Amino acid sequence: QMQLQESGPGLVKPTETLSLTCIVSGGSINSNSYHWGWIRQPPGKGLEWIGSIYYSGSTNYNPSLKSRVTISIDTSKNQFSLRLTSVTAADTAVYYCGRRPYYYIDVWGKGTTVTVSS
Amino acid sequence: EIVLTQSPGTLSLSPGESATLSCRASQSVSKNYLAWYQQKRGQAPRLLIYGASNRATGIPDRFSGSGSGTDFTLTVSRLEPEDSAVYYCQQYGNSPETFGPGTEVDIK
Numbered sequence: 001q002m003q004l005q006e007s008g009p010g011l012v013k014p015t016e017t018l019s020l021t022c023i024v025s026g027g028s029i030n031s032n033s034y035h036w037g038w039i040r041q042p043p044g045k046g047l048e049w050i051g052s053i054y055y056s057g058s059t060n061y062n063p064s065l066k067s068r069v070t071i072s073i074d075t076s077k078n079q080f081s082l083r084l085t086s087v088t089a090a091d092t093a094v095y096y097c098g099r100r101p102y103y104y105i106d107v108w109g110k111g112t113t114v115t116v117s118s
Numbered sequence: 119e120i121v122l123t124q125s126p127g128t129l130s131l132s133p134g135e136s137a138t139l140s141c142r143a144s145q146s147v148s149k150n151y152l153a154w155y156q157q158k159r160g161q162a163p164r165l166l167i168y169g170a171s172n173r174a175t176g177i178p179d180r181f182s183g184s185g186s187g188t189d190f191t192l193t194v195s196r197l198e199p200e201d202s203a204v205y206y207c208q209q210y211g212n213s214p215e216t217f218g219p220g221t222e223v224d225i226k
Contacts, residue, residue, distance in 0.1 A: 047155075047163065047206055047217040062214045063119075096162055103210030104153035106174060108162040 002027040004109035006099050012091075012116050018084040022046040022109060023077075024051030030075040032056050038071060038082045040093040041111075047095075050098060053080055087116045120144050120209050122218035130224045137194040139221045141172075146187045150212030154183055154192045157205045157220075163202035167192065199225050 014063035022036070029036065036053035051061035060087035061069050063086070065095045073080040083093060092115050120146040129137055141152065149154035150170040155171055155200045165174040167183035170190055202225045207218040 039135060046219050047208070049215050049217070060213070064214075079190075102168075102170045103151065103215055104208060105155075105163070106165045108164070111162050 002099060002107050004099065005066065006077050006095060006097050006109045006112040008114070010045050010110060010111065010113055010115060012087055012114060014088055015086055016115055018082070018091060019115070020082045020095055020097075020115075021079050023079045023082070027076070028075075028079045029073065034043050035060075035093075035103070036073065036080045037100050037105060039096045039098060039105065040091075041096070042090075042093045050082065050084075050095075052103075053082060054057055072117075089116050092116045111114065119214055120147065120212050120216050122207055122216055124205075124207060124218040124221045126221060128222045128224065130226060131197055133197055133225060135198060136198050137192075137197060137201075137223055139194075139205055139223070141185075141190040141191040141192070141218050143188040143190075143209055145212075147190075147209045150186050150190075151209060151211030152183075152185070152190050153208045153210065154181075155199075155206045155208065156203045157206065163206060163212060169226075194223070197223075197225050201225055 005023045012018045021055045035052045038050040068084040069083045094111040096111045097109045099107040123142045125140045153169045154167040157163040171183045204220040206220045
């Protein structure tokens with residue numbers, strides 16, 4: 001059974017870059033059956049799609065974040081990553097990675113909390 | 119961008135009753151590409167329904183989805199205490215994909 005696990009710093013300073021990695025186990029990320037995505041949830045709020053990547057490296061980003069987001073994939077390590085630049089307090093959230101058979105998410109990571117604060 | 123509105127905001131019901139949750143889109147959702155998720159407190163969301171009416175793997179048949187175009191419904195029959203959660207809809211037929219604000223279901 002495939003599992004996803006987010007990892008990265010829990011605290012990031014304002015104006016710096018947030019970097020997270022999603023490690024995929026129980027299956028290969030190098031599959032033409034899935035996209036891989038990032039979603040976030042600010043404290044007490046709803047879900048926001050950040051972006052996604054295909055095994056080939058093609059990406060799709062939320063226009064509201066596109067200027068600050070980069071998602072990459074490393075098939076040799078079976079993982080994909082998120083970089084979000086110039087963070088502010090508004091980027092404080094639980095960040096989830098997920099597997100996408102199409103554009104819904106059928107397998108979710110447990111999530112990792114990222115706080116932006118000096 | 120398609121805006122999703124969910125109603126009611128909160129639903130309080132008893133075990134054994136049925137819950138009807140609404141998700142309305144600001145414009146037609148392409149190919150009825152709408153999903154429903156359940157999120158319990160402190161947990162990641164769980165996929166319940168995709169393509170408006172297809173149950174995800176392992177989801178009991180108490181959960182059913184329906185609707186098309188701009189109006190979609192999630193029905194949860196024979197409510198159990200473990201169904202207490204926030205339920206989100208997501209449209210993925212139009213870019214950017216968007217989520218609704220959620221409906222909180224409380225089973226007392």
